[in-house]
Amino acid sequence: MRSDKYVLSCECNCTSQENTFWLINQSDDSSVVLVDASQILTPAEFEKNKAGVSDIFGLVPYCSISSESQGELVRLRKIPSAPQPYCYVVDDSGMPNSCDTADCKTKKELVQRLELSIKTEALIEFKNATARLYLDEKHFRGFPKRSFVERYIKLNGYSKSDQQLYNDIAYYWQQAGFNEDSIWLLEKVISNSPERAVAYLNLADAYWGRDEKRIALGHYKKYSELMELSGKKQKIPKRVKERSEELESVSANAAPSALKVSPSLPAAMVAAIELENHMSAQELRLIPNGSVSWKGSVVGAVAYEDSKGSCSIYTYQGGVLGEVFSNVPCKFKGPPKLKSDRKAALPDVVYELEVFLPNRGAMVNHIVALYFDAEKNAFCSSSELADWYLSKGKNMMPDLQDGTCEVGAG
Structure with missing residues (x-):
């Protein structure tokens, strides 16, 4: 093992x-x-x-x-x-x-053949070995973690009957400080069993351990909602309430500078993109400083290492991945720009690209624009907003009723 x-x-x-x-x-x-x-x-x-x-x-x-x-x-x-x-x-x-x-x-x-015949026993033993070792920092560091589970799922597929084992394994990883591995596995559990409450609790703890507290808050909220629906409100751990109250005390209308431009995407978001496109992270090319986050909601740009020149823009919030834009071929002109032309509480996120139009047979300028909806706690895309930024004259404010938001936990 x-x-x-x-x-x-x-x-x-x-x-x-x-x-x-x-x-x-x-x-x-x-x-x-x-x-x-x-x-x-x-x-x-x-x-x-x-x-x-x-x-x-x-x-x-x-x-x-x-x-x-x-x-x-x-x-x-x-x-x-x-x-x-x-x-x-x-x-x-x-x-x-x-x-x-x-x-x-x-x-x-x-x-x-032996592995196929004892696959469940192998996963149980892996969980038991993980439970024995996770508090032993010296020996657990070299113990297989994500590599074992990845190969196990590749060989045997993902089965909901194993989700309790996966959840326990991810819990031990999180307790030992291997938060990225824990997030990767818990995202798989939730994507296959979105009503599994304890997975949201463990996922929130993992994000909290990575100091991504706004993302953690969304998962704590989802966990609390599921526990209340099942009549188990009294079993919610004290830390969930304390951490949620700590973050909710921060003003929702923080200064625009609080929008965070990041050099790369969160590991859980990358894993979700891999799953969505049936590809490995090695086939993705993250746009440098192409990610913007606020209150646990993320928008990010990726290109694909293929001969077609494909690229996409995704949102990620509360464990939900949303595709805002996808085109073949296309090319990002650079990282997203934060624009405050509308004088809103938070700036808009604007991606400038070149895309191929078949009817013209040429690459043309294109804009993808997103705004942050404080009520939904999510980045939302708007064609009206993109056209407004693309046009030269801005006499009228854009109508954002066409906004599309992928909303997850929280």
Whole structure:
């Protein structure tokens, strides 16, 4: 579980005590390595288990006390010694190359079949191992987290029957300070089960841990609403009320300078875009300083690493992703501009682009404009507002009744 490896053992020669091991590395596309291996044992364990140990590893004598960590897999080399006919030293020459023989491929297929047959048991054990280790900072740092769950979902798909396990795992991650991993997993839980109250609580705690308190507030509100609807208001933790009151005491009509331009998008928003477009983060190109946020609501620009030159603008609020604009091909002229031409409480967010118009057969100037709706606590897009900024004469104020807002929790 720690190393994301499987070990298959074959006792090929009992007389010489030479065993063959296959290491199947699941995190490396199921690569197979053929090695001789043994488990590190302390001198006390060696004395206690002279007759052998009850696992797949044979007990072997070391030439000298090993400094290797307990529980690690090491490659050993046998050399002559006295009074023993031989002893073992740790071979530091490195792991051999991957094996691609028919026999090794068979071992890989065996592990893959095994994983499918015990998939639920594997996730339960991963959750239990996470629960045992999350308070141990030293050991938990190197313990697999998102990488394990990503591969598990890739192999087995997402099942609602596993959502309690996912929620517990994300809780332990958040408690250990791995807030980004926790947010990524909780967003998946909520997208598949939007009425799961405890997921909103854990998600809010994770955002609070990242000091993104306005986003946390939206999720605390959603959690409280769901708990009240289910008649469990008395079970709402005290911190939810205290943190919500702390943030709500801040004036909603803060100065325009409070709009925050960020160099990148929040991790949860990137994950939602990945899910929406069935692509990885490596296929997205975030526009530098292309994100604007206020009170937990975010608007951001992305381009796609494809030959078509596609680009999009999204809003993200309360766990809900909304696509404001998408075109092929298109090109951002730069980061968004904050414009106060309307003298509103908060400036408008204006993206300037070049887009291709088929009827003209050429790239033309285009504007996407958004305003912040304080009542809905969300960025809203308006074609009327965009036309107003694009036009030369601004004699009449724009009508924002065409505004479109994707509103999530809060």
